[in-house]
Amino acid sequence: MEILVAASVGAMVACGVYLILRARTFPVVIGLTLISFGVNIFLFATGRLHTNLPAIITPEQTLYADPLPQALVLTAIVIGFAMIAFVVVLALRANGDLHTDHVDGQPDDGRQKGGS
Amino acid sequence: MLTIAVIIAFALITMAQVLNLHRLFTGPSLPDRILALDNMYIDAIALFILVGIHFSTTAYFEAALMIAVMGFISTVATSKYLTRGDILE
Amino acid sequence: MNHLVAAPLLLPLLIGAWLVLGVDRPMAQLRALSLAGCLALTLITGVLLFQSITGPVQVYVLGNWSPPFGIVLVLDRLSAMMVFMTALLGFFSLVYAVHGTDLAGKNFHALFQFQLLGINGAFLTGDIFNLFVFFEIMLLASYGLMLHGGGGPRIRAGMHYALLNLVGSSIFLVGVGILYSLLGTLNMADLSVRIIQAPEDSAALIRAGGLVLFAVFALKAALLPVYFWLPAAYGSTSAPVAALFAVMTKVGVYVIFRVFFLIFGDHGGAGANLLAPWLLPAALFTLAAGAAGVLSARDLRRITACLVIVSVGTLLAVAGTFEQDTIAAAIVYLPHTTFMTGGMFLVADMIAQQRPDAGGKLVPDQPVQQQTLLGLLFMGTAVAIAGLPPLSGFFAKMMMLMHVQDSAGSVWIWTFILFSGFFGLIALGRAGSIIFWKTLPVKHADPIKDAGTQPDRLPVFGPVYVLPAAALLVISPLLVIFGQPMAQFADTVAAQLVEPVLYIEAVLGHERAALLFAQTGGL
Amino acid sequence: MVVVEFVVSFFLILGAFFALTGSIGLYRMTDFFSRLHGPTKSTTLGVGGMALASAVYFSFQGNGISLHEVLITLFLFITAPVSAHFMAKAARHQRMHENKAALPPGCEKKTGPHV
Amino acid sequence: MTLALIPLLPLLGAFIPCLFHNRNLNAASAGVIAGLSLLLLLIQAPAVFTGDMPIYIRSWIPAMGLTFAFRVSGFGFLFALLVLGIGLLIVVYARYYIAKEDPMGRFYTYLLFFMGSMLGIVLSENLLLLMVFWELTSISSFLLIGFWRYRADARQGAFMALVITGGGGFAMLAGFLLLGHIVGSFELTDILASRQIVQAHPLYPVTLVLILAGAFTKSAQFPFQFWLPHAMAAPTPVSAYLHSATMVKAGVFLLALMVPVLGGSTLWFTIVTAVGLITLVFAAYMAMFKDDLKGLLAYSTVSHLGLITLLLGLGTPLAVFAAVFHIFNHAAFKAGLFLLAGIIDHETGTRDIQRLSGLKKAMPVTAFLTLIGCGAMAGVPLFNGFLSKEMFLAETLAPGLTGAWSWILPAGAVLAAIFAVAYSIRMLLGVFWGNPAEDLPGSPHEPPVGMTLSPAFLMAVCVLVGIFPAFFAGPLVNAGAEAILGPDMPDFHMAVWHGFNMALVLSMVALAGGVIFYRQRQKLFDIHVWCSRNLDGKTLFESLVSHMIRSSRRVTGCMENGSFQRYAALLIGSALVLGASPFFSDNAPFLGPVPLTTLDPVTLVMGLILISAAVATAVFHRNRILSIIMLSTVGLVVSLAFSRFSAPDLALTQISVELVTIILMMMALHMLPRITPKDSSSCRKWRDIVLSMLAGGGAAAVMLAVLTRPFDTISDFFLARSVPGGGGSNVVNVILVDFRGFDTLGEITVLVIAGLVIYALLHNFEITGPRTDALGYPWSRDRFPIILVNITRPLLPLTLLFSVYIFLRGHNDPGGGFIAGLITATVLILQYIASGIVWTRPRFHFDNHVIMALGLILALVTGVGSWVAGYPFLTSTFTYVSLPLVGKFEIASAMAFDLGVYLAVVGSVLLVLVKLGTLNSTDAQTVSPTFLRKKAIQKEGH
């Protein structure tokens, strides 16, 4: 199980990073979302993986999943949502003002020589 | 008996999800993919239900209900994106 | 419990929410509310600073859940100093902003208050995840303020700033996750105790978690190689915002201080002296890069932005020696550099406003309207920043050089600091000479051709307009005159920082802190 | 109890089978509109049936009657046709029907597909 | 205190002349201040001449060894006297010199500022304090040189002076700090007594070099000599004051001051002597070719400074004595000469020796005074310059250097002396003798008396000292030298005639040689032009500065190339490197001891779906809508994963957030390009793939390492206290609204801020989407399909009920204010989607700003409410209430807090989405909401 979760986190992070490194705002936003999914799972799993132990106190249950990372992830999801909403709109605004959706606000890719 | 039934159901739904994924990846059209995703959402309800029965807990009922109530919104929004472009107009 | 400790957070939050509520009220009301809030914040943080100097480390247990379970706010001398600095700088920036900056877009005042909330939260919180939350508040508000007023360059720079910091936020969560997964707690004091008891085989992971966090803090503090967002962002945003932002990189610095002294300090454990091999080189290269930026900048705002980088490099290079006296020197430097770079942003803006064609660019233009006034402000601030006497920069620099003398790498620190000062001197001297001396003949308004257009085009600043920059500048001689109290204060700040037992004792009580005593062999 | 277990098991497997059939339809059919049928009908019914199975199951867990799973079925039945309708609309907007099936006579005089 | 007032009076009073608009008042106020200061200095004279050294010490910043301490040593007294005496003369002179158009008040302000700084240097007892004043002179001289700001040469000269002397100052600061560190004190008294300690210290060479660098730059010693001639762009009184009499002497002052502690070593001797010698000869040589009077004087000054430096380098008591004497003499004659040059310039409009000629008829007094000055400069007997110069020549003959190099000092000295004679003659004859020049800009005549007064006084000093040295200069110079030399003070009697000796011979040789050189000057000029084309220091400096700027621009531009892709790669790379670094030196096994749990097939398949959907998101990224669809698949599976691993709240949250995110993204995508163009080269792509693999691999590895390690957490506390302490059985929710409610408060603040920021970003922003869809078909005309309209309307109450349910049960079961808020917001948004903004907005006419602000305030007020009970912010409370028929139910303050969360979420999500929706919708945008409401109500009526 742990390997699968780790691999999933890795896949999300890897694909997210790849998208972040694209030259246009939209893939970057998608990449950020993907990364935040991965990171949320990561953070969640720091409380370890528990099957059928939801942290809802009942008389029958004695063991519970770690509720703290869950609370943290909840906060992180919300904050991540706010941030993604912001960048999406920023990307929109940039596209309107700069007439390009290049992350550097440069319509041509003539400057690519610096990086590639 | 129930345990086996749940396992079988799990297996069937999982197979369904795999087929959904296949359609999601192969398309070929966007409506096909939207349809596949929509179906994945509905099958996810089945998974929540099965998890609930399997572990004998009602903790996942809300998640299942949530998809049933709201899952179609993303399908609607995507379809409207395709037909009108402007989702909220 | 002293509720005043929570006030630096609750007050801006309340004022901010109130401003959102009154979003359609007349601007005058919003301004009054915002200014009043800032003023009150300044007074409150002043009282807190006084309390921190005279009293013990204060802990505010939010929700009455005793640490390490609940979230705590911790007011020690460093955090008290930082919140006070923030309030003061914020107040003056706001006074400047109410002259029209706030009209350029929507929601300026609310965002400003939330910005203060975020910064203060980062300074006061004693919980590493809560720190994340406040980072996000601070960042999101800063995106808003940075983009306030819009325009191509601002959007372009803001895009980079925002995107990089979003990546940073994810990395932050990974770091927090690693620490939590191995140490099982989020309270920073508790982390510092638990790290001592951490098993041997987790040491590398814990260290990795700490270093990942460092990458994020380095991003906020603008260290090489992750500072590149800063010059464009600070150089293109509105002046009062840039002035306020002068304290934002210091949040990064503060957090590096806090986390890497408290949790990864030298009191043993798996993460001991974690930053030792990294901080100094990073800081020195930052310093060099910042100095190169200062020299290569083509306008005054950008020079100032690069000076912010220089100041971060300097601070961390000096602090990178991890000794009490050098930290003390860095802490003397901290307010100086924050206020002066902040002030310089305002001065640069006033100058740019009075230059019809060139703005802040370093090319000749007609003389500014208020030569003497702006010249004096510019020169004073420049002298302070370049580290020339008789203003604070000189003394702070002297003190830092003096105290790093016996530390490893002191030769490098000296060389880099002195040369960066030299570069600053060249750049600022050149800038001043071009702006104030190398002037073009005044274009006399042609009464027929430019009837009605020419005369009121360039603003003439009244006393209130000039007040923020002047007041910030006045802080510099005050820091000099009261150099000894300042130095003594800085020393006690550094003492608290380097020897975090008092902090831990205040948060966790004597028993838990005793673990630390045991580890370090008693104090 | 055995009866309950049997009923639950039966409905679960049957529901799951229907759901799978829906996906098979999605997988097998050759054009979009034909694919639409499986998910809209079979899957909806199948999952709705499983929800009912769950209701039965939890009603016999000793905590009293549990019928709230019925709501899942209810909402599914309300929303599934809307989704299907919309996807079909989108597909028709993309002229996906033009090669596959002849337009019904009633539509011929209309211009384009967005009748 | 009076002692401290000597420098402080001019410093603090500097602004006073600026206050007047009357030129006489400007000058008078400056004069009074300088005079007062001089008076205070003279009060110290008796003590100084009796060998005492008054000291004033006040503590300032003991933490760094900085005291506010002044001393009046004999040497300091001599210097202070020069500063104040010549300063007063300059004040008088400048009153006539500075033109009406120039801001005289400012001139005097700068002058006093400089005067105070200079006095500070010579009177400081604390080395750090000295440093303060040292740098102040750099600043004040920058201002004075650039006084005529409209002149390019003034600006350049000022800048160059600032950079060179300021830069030198940084070096000296370093040197001082080292010195203080070695000695353990910054008090001069302590330092001067620590010669052995200092010179034995391994840091001595570094210290010495750094301090010398400071001194040499200030005194324009080779190779820093070039700034001084360009500083001559300053008004002449400034040149006279700063660049001959005082500031440039600060360097030699410091050298002299340091002789007792740093001097006497071979290193000192080698460096200082060599630099002095080179400067002496080179500058004297250069002076011969300067056509500009001030240029000539400037090089001459450099040369004389070299002479003094050379003497101090020799370091013998007599040499030091000669140095002190020459400081005094040079100040007198050179300041006078500058002032005379200023008069010439002022009256004729030019300082060009080539153009000037035969002025002695028109300006006899000036000519006479110049004669004296040139005599002194050339070292002609009976003028003061002769005396010190002869002592100098004598010292060069003293056995300082031995062996093959012994000839070089006297040879250099004589050569320089010859040059000096030559340029002195040239200055005198070239200007005053010969045929009167005719094409001068001005008509030459004697200047106002006030202007002549100052040079006349100085020339009188030259003559008087030249003839009666022991009487007029003896005590002063003795006191000065004794202050440096202490017990080594030579028993030397100043007199014009010391008998016929080698020095006298050399003096004579120099005089004769100078005359010959002057006669043959044309040949020399030719040679000079031929060989010195590229020797211009200014060009070198400027090219150096511009080279520095250019290369830093290159470096900066290279690193900071404005490419986000690079910055992001650097950030991620840095995090990777940092995160990976601990493992290289770690021997512990990477994975921990906790065994892996078994994997079931369903989870495996779902995991594989997740991974492949993630990969598909990246693979299909160029087709953006497709990428969104894949992303939402990932989101769905993530939510399933949360439920699989016992986190129902997270599953719920994930689904609802996912939904809103997708809507938001598609709304934005409508106004963005649909396809991402191919931007990256394949090389770049592979780099990115490698980096992302490393990042993903790193995350996965750490995850695995973490999951296999044992764990001990504070969470047991939450589980134990949730019901009794927090009043809720859903521990996650209790953490959110109670244990860590502050996080949640911050979280909703983030949402509110996002709302504000987005609203601000979209304010006054217009953008239109494409006219056709991706396949080129025109958009469907069915804006609001009836199926959707009619299903969503009855769905609204149902879903609101659902959200109420989710809200109310949150404390005990999965749910809570946040999710409920999202559901509410989403179903409201669904109304907008289905029926349009025009229809919907009037039906939900609350200002979303207000909703979210109210939410925030409610949460805040709930938190503050606990103050009333004397508890800290956010302390929760709950109670069970029993009502008849209804039964027992719980009322918790956390509910109010959660309601705040709910409102904040609803408000911010609606604010954002609706604002985004109105962007592209012209009818909704142009029409006011009130109008829309009316219109909608009308419609309803039909």
Added chain:
Amino acid sequence: MPKKPFLSHGRWLPHPLMTLMLIIIWLLLVNTLSFGHIILGTLLGAAIPWFTNRFWPERPWIARPVLLFRFFFGIFLRDILVANLNVVRLILQPDISQLQPGFIAVPLDITDQMVICILASVISLTPGTVSAEVTLDRRVLIVHGLDIPDEKAAVQAIKTRYEVPLKEIFSC
């Protein structure tokens, strides 16, 4: 002369049917029949429709509830079950190329939009048909059939089996 609605609506109870439904749903949601929840459910059932009244100005009313009941259980549920088995057969049959899918245009007699929607939904949920489009003039419902050998018969089946009863139930 409008017929009397099944449940009359007033100012305080704008949608009594909805109120009833909300109460039922609430009790289903909370899974209890406790008195407290009945009260709470009633409160919510009354408050929410009142609150959202402006969003749902149309007042659908059921003319013949009994017919509705019969339609729902007699036709609708039965068709769903049967149709699904049919669809399963169609989907799983080895040779799907025998299918004759196609569109049919169902001319509508119903004018009430809500009822059109219900019709469309019913069609979608029942035998091999999915309602794909309502024309802009709301006169024709375009339906896709999975296997339609005879278009006319299919149209007729839909009209008689669903449209007519619905028209009666809602009396429009």
